Amino acid sequence: MQPFTTHTGIVAALDRANVDTDQIIPKQFLKRIERTGFGQFLFFDWRFLADGGPNPEFELNKPAAADASVLLARRNFGCGSSREHAPWALADYGFRAVIAPTFADIFFNNCFQNGMVPIRLDEADVEELFRRTAAAAAAGGQYRMTVDLRACTVSDDAGFSRSFTVDPFRRQCLLEGLDDIGLSLRHTAEIAAWEAAHGLPAVSG
Amino acid sequence: MPTTARTLLDKIWDDHVVCSPAGELPLLYIDRHLVHEVTSPQAFEGLRLAGRKVRRPEATFATPDHNVPTSDRRLPIADPVSKQQIDTLRANCREFGVRLFDLDDADQGIVHVIGPELGITQPGMTIVCGDSHTATHGALGSLAFGIGTSEVEHVLATQTLRQAKPKSLELRVEGRLPSGVTAKDIVLYLIGRLSTEGGVGHVIEYTGACIRSLGMEQRMTVCNMSIEAGARAGMIAPDAVTFDYLRGRDLAPKGAAFEAAVARWEKLPSDPGAVYDRVEIFQAADVVPQVTWGTNPAQVTGVDATVPDPGRFTDPNDRSSAERALEYMGLAGGTRIVDIPLDRVFIGSCTNSRIEDLRAAASVIRGYRVAATVRAMVVPGSGRVKRQAEAEGLDRVFREAGFDWREAGCSMCLGMNPDTLAPQERCASTSNRNFEGRQGKGGRTHLVSPAMAAAAAVRGHFVDIRDWQFK
Numbered sequence: 001m002q003p004f005t006t007h008t009g010i011v012a013a014l015d016r017a018n019v020d021t022d023q024i025i026p027k028q029f030l031k032r033i034e035r036t037g038f039g040q041f042l043f044f045d046w047r048f049l050a051d052g053g054p055n056p057e058f059e060l061n062k063p064a065a066a067d068a069s070v071l072l073a074r075r076n077f078g079c080g081s082s083r084e085h086a087p088w089a090l091a092d093y094g095f096r097a098v099i100a101p102t103f104a105d106i107f108f109n110n111c112f113q114n115g116m117v118p119i120r121l122d123e124a125d126v127e128e129l130f131r132r133t134a135a136a137a138a139a140g141g142q143y144r145m146t147v148d149l150r151a152c153t154v155s156d157d158a159g160f161s162r163s164f165t166v167d168p169f170r171r172q173c174l175l176e177g178l179d180d181i182g183l184s185l186r187h188t189a190e191i192a193a194w195e196a197a198h199g200l201p202a203v204s205g
Numbered sequence: 206m207p208t209t210a211r212t213l214l215d216k217i218w219d220d221h222v223v224c225s226p227a228g229e230l231p232l233l234y235i236d237r238h239l240v241h242e243v244t245s246p247q248a249f250e251g252l253r254l255a256g257r258k259v260r261r262p263e264a265t266f267a268t269p270d271h272n273v274p275t276s277d278r279r280l281p282i283a284d285p286v287s288k289q290q291i292d293t294l295r296a297n298c299r300e301f302g303v304r305l306f307d308l309d310d311a312d313q314g315i316v317h318v319i320g321p322e323l324g325i326t327q328p329g330m331t332i333v334c335g336d337s338h339t340a341t342h343g344a345l346g347s348l349a350f351g352i353g354t355s356e357v358e359h360v361l362a363t364q365t366l367r368q369a370k371p372k373s374l375e376l377r378v379e380g381r382l383p384s385g386v387t388a389k390d391i392v393l394y395l396i397g398r399l400s401t402e403g404g405v406g407h408v409i410e411y412t413g414a415c416i417r418s419l420g421m422e423q424r425m426t427v428c429n430m431s432i433e434a435g436a437r438a439g440m441i442a443p444d445a446v447t448f449d450y451l452r453g454r455d456l457a458p459k460g461a462a463f464e465a466a467v468a469r470w471e472k473l474p475s476d477p478g479a480v481y482d483r484v485e486i487f488q489a490a491d492v493v494p495q496v497t498w499g500t501n502p503a504q505v506t507g508v509d510a511t512v513p514d515p516g517r518f519t520d521p522n523d524r525s526s527a528e529r530a531l532e533y534m535g536l537a538g539g540t541r542i543v544d545i546p547l548d549r550v551f552i553g554s555c556t557n558s559r560i561e562d563l564r565a566a567a568s569v570i571r572g573y574r575v576a577a578t579v580r581a582m583v584v585p586g587s588g589r590v591k592r593q594a595e596a597e598g599l600d601r602v603f604r605e606a607g608f609d610w611r612e613a614g615c616s617m618c619l620g621m622n623p624d625t626l627a628p629q630e631r632c633a634s635t636s637n638r639n640f641e642g643r644q645g646k647g648g649r650t651h652l653v654s655p656a657m658a659a660a661a662a663v664r665g666h667f668v669d670i671r672d673w674q675f676k
């Protein structure tokens with residue numbers, strides 16, 4: 001997994017609550033058997049018009065969001081299905097962090113497996129970031145933020161800085177780009193002991 | 206203070222913690238792992254690349270359901286990409302020694318229907334699947350939740366999951382279920398009250414006289430939709446209803462082993478005085494048949510009500526969500542629910558495709574015909590449900606009324622297979638999600654109970670099932 005220490009990037013603001021995984025990656029794109037290549041289908045039904053061209057009204061298609069790598073969203077981001085295709089699509093598109101007041105549980109967990117940091121901030125702080133992103137866009141520019149996972153802070157260069165909390169184990173795995181499964185397999189003896197104590201037949205190998 | 210009184214969740218959790226190494230999340234043992242074709246190919250591929258094996262293939266069960274056509278099973282699958290995904294599942298199950306209920310297996314079906322039906326699901330177990338509706342299995346008193354594909358790979362390799370213990374939320378529904386009101390209406394009502402994120406971070410335990418009075422399959426309907434309130438799992442304490450349901454199921458213990466299991470299972474319900482992190486209490490008498498009007502399951506109201514006016518919402522997020530939803534749904538605030546006309550009716554999905562659901566729908570349409578303006582279909586949840594329904598003559602009731610009678614699968618619940626809505630088609634659906642595009646791009650979904658869907662098919666618009674003339 002790609003490690004994450006700090007990242008500075010352009011912010012794209014998606015001003016909608018309850019963005020569900022069916023919107024992040026519609027089901028017609030779930031039939032691939034690889035983990036890669038989902039970015040082209042991200043927010044497909046919102047991003048593209050019926051003729052296949054980009055929808056100029058959609059937030060990610062606006063010039064202010066070009067090459068964005070930090071996604072700003074509203075409450076309950078990533079609700080709905082457990083499909084990891086959603087974080088795969090976001091990561092493949094280029095996002096490294098998602099900032100929202102709240103996230104759905106499964107989506108939140110899935111992010112960590114894909115080198116992406118989900119960041120919960122207060123509703124008021126998120127509101128402020130929406131304002132700053134909009135102000136930059138109105139001035140014909142782009143808004144940038146820095147996510148520092150070592151310090152657990154998000155900041156811009158105009159005085160905004162907040163710390164966020166993240167599970168220490170998830171953070172460590174992300175900082176070091178650790179293989180989750182490899183780590184767990186170090187506990188094979190404990191797993192076998194649990195199985196023996198619960199009367200399950202021994203697993204060979 | 207009764208410090209030893211534990212909830213159902215506490216008991217299952219405590220029993221399954223393998224270890225909690227310092228600085229790491231605890232490892233939770235997983236008793237049963239259910240696998241389907243959409244969220245597993247990358248997990249098996251990961252194992253292969255790392256040279257890993259499935260730790261307990263005998264605790265892992267697979268079936269194709271999301272992609273499968275529900276038309277004639279003898280025909281080849283027309284969509285090459287769907288076919289590839291199903292072929293990949295087959296090859297992976299063969300390679301890793303996982304039991305597969307394949308398309309030609311009499312017991313194939315939606316993973317959350319066949320788990321309980323075959324006795325794979327049992328009280329006190331931890332059960333996972335790469336699917337958010339895994340909570341369904343909690344109806345039998347297990348801790349069951351959906352996981353992502355990386356976690357699927359983790360469970361395949363280690364039979365454990367890294368998990369922080371979730372909080373507990375007791376949803377108590379007191380009183381008796383009013384006539385005409387079903388488990389589906391109860392759960393839609395609860396989601397409407399809780400919101401789509403009210404349960405985030407929690408495992409719901411449904412309690413109270415109303416919940417206790419529900420049959421096993423109705424309990425599954427309730428637990429199934431826990432994720433729509435944001436909760437990863439929902440559970441109901443096992444009791445005689447649960448044990449009677451499981452007795453004699455293929456993969457449940459038999460004879461003396463079954464009686465010994467019951468003795469263990471009887472200890473699972475929450476102890477008197479056990480403390481939940483949160484408790485919410487509702488009255489069954491307040492619930493009327495429910496219909497969703499928007500694009501998330503919490504945007505729901507009674508059949509006797511009107512589509513809300515977005516201006517009525519005080520929270521700006523709720524207001525803009527409602528405005529967006531009504532625009533997508535092609536509805537205006539103030540429209541009476543019973544005046545909403547329908548193009549399609551779908552009875553199926555892991556929420557409502559079991560035999561009791563089909564019986565309820567059939568009893569409504571017996572002696573009636575589907576309205577000329579409506580295309581209606583019934584998709585049994587599994588091969589077994591289908592055979593049982595046919596043995597009871599329900600297929601004839603549906604067919605004679607003008608319903609399409611299909612093969613088992615997820616079908617139009619998510620439109621990943623040939624069953625989809627066309628843009629702007631409006632559907633009364635017994636499934637669990639009314640998200641934009643869920644049943645087909647531009648399609649408009651209203652979630653209802655099987656009886657309400659059946660009545661709507663006959664009339665061509667929603668009707669209050671409490672006024673129905675049964676023939």
Ligand code: SF4
Nearest residue numbers: 338554555615618619
């Ligand atoms: S029926 Fe629908 S919700 Fe249930 S498993 Fe299939 S696609 Fe998912």
